[in-house]
Amino acid sequence: MARSDVDVCSIVFFFFILHCAASHQRHSVHKPCKRLIFYFHDIIYDGTNAQNATATLVGAPQGANLTKLTGNNHFGDLAVFDDPITLDNNLHSPPVGRAQGMYFYDKKEFYTAWLGFSFVLNSTNYLGTLNFIGADPLLQTTRDISVVGGTGDFFMARGVATISTDAYEGEVYFRLKVNIKLYECY
Amino acid sequence: MARSDVDVCSIVFFFFILHCAASHQRHSVHKPCKRLIFYFHDIIYDGTNAQNATATLVGAPQGANLTKLTGNNHFGDLAVFDDPITLDNNLHSPPVGRAQGMYFYDKKEFYTAWLGFSFVLNSTNYLGTLNFIGADPLLQTTRDISVVGGTGDFFMARGVATISTDAYEGEVYFRLKVNIKLYECY
Amino acid sequence: MARSDVDVCSIVFFFFILHCAASHQRHSVHKPCKRLIFYFHDIIYDGTNAQNATATLVGAPQGANLTKLTGNNHFGDLAVFDDPITLDNNLHSPPVGRAQGMYFYDKKEFYTAWLGFSFVLNSTNYLGTLNFIGADPLLQTTRDISVVGGTGDFFMARGVATISTDAYEGEVYFRLKVNIKLYECY
Numbered sequence: 001m002a003r004s005d006v007d008v009c010s011i012v013f014f015f016f017i018l019h020c021a022a023s024h025q026r027h028s029v030h031k032p033c034k035r036l037i038f039y040f041h042d043i044i045y046d047g048t049n050a051q052n053a054t055a056t057l058v059g060a061p062q063g064a065n066l067t068k069l070t071g072n073n074h075f076g077d078l079a080v081f082d083d084p085i086t087l088d089n090n091l092h093s094p095p096v097g098r099a100q101g102m103y104f105y106d107k108k109e110f111y112t113a114w115l116g117f118s119f120v121l122n123s124t125n126y127l128g129t130l131n132f133i134g135a136d137p138l139l140q141t142t143r144d145i146s147v148v149g150g151t152g153d154f155f156m157a158r159g160v161a162t163i164s165t166d167a168y169e170g171e172v173y174f175r176l177k178v179n180i181k182l183y184e185c186y
Numbered sequence: 187m188a189r190s191d192v193d194v195c196s197i198v199f200f201f202f203i204l205h206c207a208a209s210h211q212r213h214s215v216h217k218p219c220k221r222l223i224f225y226f227h228d229i230i231y232d233g234t235n236a237q238n239a240t241a242t243l244v245g246a247p248q249g250a251n252l253t254k255l256t257g258n259n260h261f262g263d264l265a266v267f268d269d270p271i272t273l274d275n276n277l278h279s280p281p282v283g284r285a286q287g288m289y290f291y292d293k294k295e296f297y298t299a300w301l302g303f304s305f306v307l308n309s310t311n312y313l314g315t316l317n318f319i320g321a322d323p324l325l326q327t328t329r330d331i332s333v334v335g336g337t338g339d340f341f342m343a344r345g346v347a348t349i350s351t352d353a354y355e356g357e358v359y360f361r362l363k364v365n366i367k368l369y370e371c372y
Numbered sequence: 373m374a375r376s377d378v379d380v381c382s383i384v385f386f387f388f389i390l391h392c393a394a395s396h397q398r399h400s401v402h403k404p405c406k407r408l409i410f411y412f413h414d415i416i417y418d419g420t421n422a423q424n425a426t427a428t429l430v431g432a433p434q435g436a437n438l439t440k441l442t443g444n445n446h447f448g449d450l451a452v453f454d455d456p457i458t459l460d461n462n463l464h465s466p467p468v469g470r471a472q473g474m475y476f477y478d479k480k481e482f483y484t485a486w487l488g489f490s491f492v493l494n495s496t497n498y499l500g501t502l503n504f505i506g507a508d509p510l511l512q513t514t515r516d517i518s519v520v521g522g523t524g525d526f527f528m529a530r531g532v533a534t535i536s537t538d539a540y541e542g543e544v545y546f547r548l549k550v551n552i553k554l555y556e557c558y
Binding site for chain 2: 045047056057058059065066067078080081082098100101102116117118120129131133148149150151152155156186
């Protein structure tokens with residue numbers, strides 16, 4: 001049995017190493033288990049566009065009103081939104097779901113915002129939700145936020161979403177492109 | 187040694203497969219490592235109930251006030267809350283903790299909200315916190331949101347919470363049932 | 373071959389146990405894969421300090437204004453902030469990044485708040501973001517919140533952050549110490 005014992009030991013050791021290596025590989029490879037690209041469209045209420053608006057200011061600093069973004073790079077403006085999500089950059093494409101949540105501008109010196117929202121997807125391809133939070137330094141071409149959870153088809157998902165401002169019109173409309181890379185899929 | 191080498195190889199291969207299978211099983215089985223059911227009770231301030239209220243509006247769109255939910259399905263109303271958590275559906279049962287956070291209504295066409303909150307549990311059974319975010323489409327019987335983290339007895343927890351409106355009275359009181367399923371337990 | 377079969381079986385069983393044990397060890401050891409300590413500095417706008425303020429109230433309950441924290445333990449006050457992060461407790465140390473997000477006070481009976489924010493780090497040592505949410509019961513010496521995600525150098529991070537009020541001056545300035553322990557590092 002002696003040789004067998006040695007075998008077992010070395011195999012144990014071998015698998016122990018293998019197990020450790022495998023555990024760490026899961027982390028270092030950084031290959032998404034799922035990729036998705038969506039666009040969402042935000043039309044902010046300005047006092048005149050109640051029919052089309054998908055977002056409204058609900059908070060603002062002292063002295064500001066809720067139909068006009070503040071000066072100071074919109075510092076202190078807080079909006080809640082329910083925006084259509086599309087597969088391409090056309091506002092009028094059939095929506096595959098809604099982006100629902102909030103953003104607020106948190107800096108006086110230049111534009112930067114913070115986002116907390118969900119994608120509620122309801123299409124032939126996907127039924128479920130993805131939940132996001134993160135800082136949105138608007139002046140950078142791309143910004144990374146966290147996908148912190150998901151439900152339905154995105155059960156327990158985690159990942160990183162790279163967002164970019166695909167277009168904007170004055171202070172009423174902007175369109176975000178969201179490049180979602182999930183690294184934990186169940 | 188030839189046969190032994192073959193054995194080792196096949197065993198390596200076997201365990202490699204086993205390891206891969208096990209890794210994926212962790213994801214596909216979808217069996218919670220912990221289940222919990224709680225109720226929480228929200229009494230929103232309406233200008234007359236300061237003694238009992240556990241929530242108050244702190245944001246609303248232009249033209250609205252903070253003691254009355256807006257028309258338009260409460261679109262734009264933002265509330266912060268500190269609600270008692272109970273083990274059954276009785277508001278007067280001894281609370282086992284507090285649900286603390288915010289919700290806001292984000293759609294004009296029908297009721298839907300967004301939630302960001304924590305369960306701060308402090309009972310003989312549980313001491314710790316669970317943190318939640320997610321969309322809350324109130325018109326659906328059940329809604330899934332994400333458990334994105336935890337502390338104390340819920341250290342590093344992740345999961346899905348299925349919420350349902352257990353009862354409501356006018357526009358002042360509602361009770362949510364929260365069915366928590368954790369899939370990552372430390 | 374009989375003995376070999378037995379060997380394989382017992383080894384399979386052995387590794388199965390080993391695998392299970394290892395899987396659970398990953399959870400039970402609770403040793404951070406990364407530790408970080410930072411301070412951040414919040415100067416709330418009070419109507420007179422626009423030059424220095426790093427935070428402003430943007431929401432408050434009925435009857436309150438946005439340049440003065442409410443009575444009732446600030447119940448209902450909602451602030452957004454963009455605070456400098458330093459490596460030591462000196463407000464005037466060179467910042468290594470910005471803490472950006474919001475907090476609100478959610479209880480009438482005593483001080484307690486809720487936090488949703490990001491660390492946007494931009495120094496020689498770290499480039500990336502960490503995202504946090506959680507309850508902040510201010511009267512406790514230390515409070516644990518969740519690190520729910522990260523990007524850049526903190527790609528996909530998860531963990532627990534222990535926060536403590538390091539200092540405060542009246543109702544205008546407070547400094548939080550944040551002891552970050554990551555338990556999932558990629």
